[in-house]
């Protein structure tokens with residue numbers, strides 16, 4: 001069979017990778033889920049992999065089977081592709097987070113869908129497709145014995161910062177309300193055999209790689225063993241981690257020795273109310289400052305995931321957050337609007353407040369619900385404003401100078417510098433402007449005061465004239 005695996009992209013993301021500058025390369029991870037599926041495909045089949053951020057889907061080419069991995073924001077584009085392939089009588093299978101949580105909706109468009117991780121279902125699905133007996137639904141499971149060598153030749157390598165991404169663990173035991181990871185993996189966490197991970201890392205030609213685990217550091221015993229095993233490889237790497245690990249100096253030292261240059265940590269907010277509302281394990285934002293200092297002591301830069309739009313967030317939230325980010329020394333941020341994705345507890349809680357069901361808007365940049373203390377427009381304007389301010393050339397320069405004086409930081413300086421420039425380029429590419437909603441509120445209050453004073457004055461003059 002001739003099989004095409006597609007990672008779709010919509011709106012401004014489609015074809016972004018074709019641009020010469022600021023083309024999103026830094027933020028595009030190699031297609032690990034599609035590559036894992038490709039690795040499970042017997043050699044007798046011909047495979048093609050298309051990442052729509054980099055390449056166009058060719059509708060002139062004939063395939064026997066098309067597989068599409070679907071996130072909520074790419075669901076409309078995936079359904080559009082289903083329709084286009086259906087006209088050519090090519091069966092399309094949808095998998096990934098969105099079809100898993102929207103089975104009925106996805107079934108309307110696709111020939112078959114895979115619920116859960118595709119690995120376990122793929123061999124059976126392929127056999128059925130060959131016999132032209134595809135079922136409507138397949139239930140996938142995680143394949144912990146992931147193949148060590150992935151068919152990376154299928155990737156257009158120039159489109160990615162590093163073709164070398166991998167994972168050691170999958171899933172997370174925490175239950176943050178806005179996150180669908182826990183539901184997708186049925187609350188389970190999987191760990192690959194350490195020798196497999198080390199063998200895979202050893203096969204990477206470049207020094208730099210990324211662990212794209214949901215929460216790499218959740219199991220101490222496993223992570224300690226893993227770090228000791230990868231230290232001799234002398235690689236440099238980045239990952240997502242829990243902020244709680246900063247209480248553990250031995251673990252931080254091991255991270256440093258094994259080449260960890262940076263971590264992405266979901267701080268989400270500096271408001272205790274917001275953290276409690278989302279069932280975060282750390283509910284004390286005071287803890288963050290010392291945690292960031294600890295990472296820096298070990299030469300590890302910190303990218304913070306920040307979310308706006310919690311019920312406790314007022315128009316002042318953006319300027320307040322920016323001040324704290326500057327003060328505690330965060331190196332880069334990934335700012336988002338709280339998004340009630342299907343499959344999350346948040347989605348169930350917010351269902352009645354959602355006003356926008358266009359899935360394409362579920363890309364963390366839109367307010368798809370009515371927030372409690374701020375308007376949807378101000379929330380979106382504020383998000384752009386904080387991004388623009390945080391990545392202003394002045395702030396980037398300040399951060400890089402500060403980084404130079406961080407203990408052991410100069411060794412990994414290349415990473416925060418590169419990321420800051422890439423984020424600045426993204427603001428430039430997407431023409432991010434925005435405004436500070438708190439200033440709008442202040443201006444409105446000032447205008448109200450002026451009007452009130454004018455009315456008062458007129459009233460006074462009228463009384464005086466009447467006398």
Ligand code: SF4
Pocket residue numbers: 171172173174175176179180181182214215266
């Ligand atoms: S947000 Fe992070 S810590 Fe929370 S459940 Fe998801 S993966 Fe786990």
